[in-house]
Amino acid sequence: VCLATLGPGATNLLTGVADAHLDHSPLVAITGQGSLDRLYKESHQVINVVRMFFPVTKWTDRITNPRNIPEMVRKAFKLAEMEKPGATHIEFSENIAAMLVEELPALKKITVRRSIPEPETIRRAAELIRQAKKPLILTGNGAIRTNSSHILRQWVAQTNIPVVSTFMGKGAVSDREPESLLSVGLGAHPGIVEVLKAADLVIAVGYDIAEYGPEKWNADKHLKIIHIDFAQAEVYEQYIPEVELVGDISDTLEQLSRQVTAPVDFPEARAYRKKIEARWEAQKEVKTLKPEMVLHTLREVMRDDDILISDVGSHKMWVGSKFQAYEPNTVLISNGFASMGFALPGAIGAKLACPDKRVVSLNGDGGFLMNVQELETATRLGLAFPVLIFNDSRFSLIEEKFRKDSAITDSLEFTNPDFEALAKAFGIHHIRIETREQLREGLKHALECSTVCLVDIHIDAEANRELFNQE
Secondary structure, three states: EEOOOOOHHHHHHHHHHHHHHOOOOOEEEEEEEHHHHOOOOOOOOOOOOOHHHHOOOOOOOOOOOOOHHHHHHHHHHHHHHOOOEEEEEEEEEHHHHHOOOOOOOOOOOOOOOOOOOOHHHHHHHHHHHOOOOEEEEOOOOHHHOHHEEEEHHHHHHHHHEEEOHHHHHHHOOOOOOOOOOEEEOOOOOHHHHHHHHHOOOEEEEEOOOOOOOOOHOOOOOOOEEEEEEEEOOOOOOOOOOOOEEEHHHHHHHHHHHOOOOOOOOOHHHHHHHHHHHHHHHHHHHOOOOOHHHHHHHEEEEEEOOOOEEEEOHHHHHHHHHOOOOOOOOOOOEEOOOOOOOOOOHHHHHHHHHHHOOOOOEEEEEHHHHHOOHHHHHHHHHHOOOOEEEEEEOOOHHHHHHHHHHOOOOOOOOOOOOOOOHHHHOOOOOOOOOOHHHHHHEEEEHHHHHHOOOEEEEEEHHHHHHHHOOOO
């Protein structure tokens, strides 16, 4: 639940609401507004907030009668949590807030069982999978629900069907498993696209087109697709499912696992997995602070159920494509709206929600500076977690995109503050890492620190070019 005042408070909240909307995170936003009797005319701090929130919410409305509050609040929460989850918004005018009313009891929450696909549709999908020589599972955000992930893991272990995830689907199947091919997305090894081309069936589980469009992995429209999700498939030229299994994902997977039990053999997927493992091994020999090596070391010092919150920038591409996830909901990436400045407030939320788990906020220097003020919030709340900064003094992802397109790359470098002095100003710990030798112990210390710990990692900026030049 997010609260904001009227005018600039509401406009400042907009990006976060849009992020929740496209990432399918349940959120209820409540904003203030001027008195109803001045909304029709130009007035101090008054804009049409309801209309502004319309494209980034599932539902938005204004309270005009205080007796409507119980219904409106219940509706806002119900729609925010209903599949697919997203953002809702209520506008609360100052004259309504000032009214004295009799007690209005909250409406009871009613749990509604999700629907399940028809048995005949399940049978059709199962037959398609049995007929396929090289099926591949593509997991998205909808597959990382705890029960869905548990059933999916059992099915994959039984059938050996290889799995590739979107960035927000990481952890649905553990990346330790030989069936895991990590992720598909910007920065992923081009070999994964070749595996997709070799497949003759894609089983899309909780896949969200907003993350990584099918034109990037099914450009020639050769793939047969089974769509498994809480909602019907988006109309998309490169995403026309043979079968749509619309309903509860975990129930659907459980029914499929009963009907599809035979193991499959996918040589191209096995070969690609060996390349992944060889790349992990090669990180041990990297001497400079390249992003991939830093992430490999971070993974080694983190526990399986520690939570990594990644901001948006070049480091997100490294996290999404190379960082290993072992459990669902342990690698959180904003990849729908993909707004910079996500990781620090996201880590605060994760630590409040899971106080017994270790949380890591991973930022580029550009994204970190967009919400640096939240260090005060974390400190005031008495939270302890490391805030890692990949320091290269530039918007490196934009720079590499411009360079790839032979565009001008001026004005993409900037001067960072003295991060040690910044940490001191907020009363938190600081670690500066400039060499490989400092990395492991520095990360371990940051994870055990009793306060927020700002970790300034001076990465090899030139390594980001590998995102666009992988072999």
